[in-house]
Amino acid sequence: MPRSSFSGGIASPTVDVMIDMGNPFLNLTLDGFLKIGTVGALRVAAEETYHCVHRGSISSHKFEHTLKKMCKEGAYWGTVAGVYVGMEYGAERVRGSRDWKNALIGGAITGAVISAASNDNRDKVVVNAITGGAIATAAEFLNYLT
Amino acid sequence: MPRSSFSGGIASPTVDVMIDMGNPFLNLTLDGFLKIGTVGALRVAAEETYHCVHRGSISSHKFEHTLKKMCKEGAYWGTVAGVYVGMEYGAERVRGSRDWKNALIGGAITGAVISAASNDNRDKVVVNAITGGAIATAAEFLNYLT
Secondary structure (H helix, E strand, C coil), X not given: CCEEEEECCCCCCEEEEECXXXXXXXXXXXXXXXXXXXXXXXXXXXXXXXXXXXHCCCXXXXXXXXXXXXXXXXXXXXXXXXXXXXXXXXXXXXXXXXXXXXXXHHHHHHHHHHHHHCCCCHHHHHHHHHHHHHHHHHHHHHHHHC | CCEEEEECCCCCCEXXXXXXXXXXXXXXXXXXXXXXHHHHHHHHHHHHHHHHXXXXXXXXHHHHHHHHHHXXXXXXXXXXXXXXXXXXXXXXXHHCCCCHHHHHHHHHHHHHHHHHHCCCCHXXXXXXXXXXXXXXXXXXXXXXXX
16 A cells, blocks of 8 residues: 655654555555655755745745646656656566666656657657666666665 | 676676775765766667667767767766765764665755756755755655555
């Protein structure tokens, strides 16, 4: 069952979200979407807060713009993460083993899917697939290191 | 001791590199540099191979360009990974605990350092620090999921 849990701030509030889609594949994908989407949205919030503090003024127009940007970027990060988690899980099931090659396959498919979905031409889809695979492999290696 | 090990291809050749710098901090940083640098270089190799196959011709000039690009991009990816691994290890030692906050701190410092090293202005350094922290946190969450 996907458990999205975040904690931060002075009092460390913790939010737990649990949704069961009745299928491990869907559960993982939804969990990745929710978790990484939140990280993406929080990134925009932190960046806009810095800009506000720097400028020293808060306007309601700017606030609306920030909220919209948070939703947009959160959805984008969440989609990328959801596709990646689903594809890595799929690769693991098909290959029957857990190693860094799953990350490579998952990252490559994610890069290709996201690139194809944004109407890139064929060359760019392949290049993005290679880049996605490389980034996922690098993250997998870093994960063993730390 | 850092062990860099890669395997791939039909016969799955394995290369093991072991270098001991006599210090866990330096070992981790060097290991991250070597591993992720190789991934970055291989990404360029794969991309250029695709372009060659697509065009259907190989020229020696292009090959030299590819080699140079592999070195440059490998060094860049390696540096980012080395700084990140070192900073995450540092954060773990200072904070005395292992959780996703180390990734956040490591990613933020890495973003700031790499951005400052490329002579960005102050605003951009802060934004890159936020982005670095967000990406590292997202990768850490994904790692728990998969």
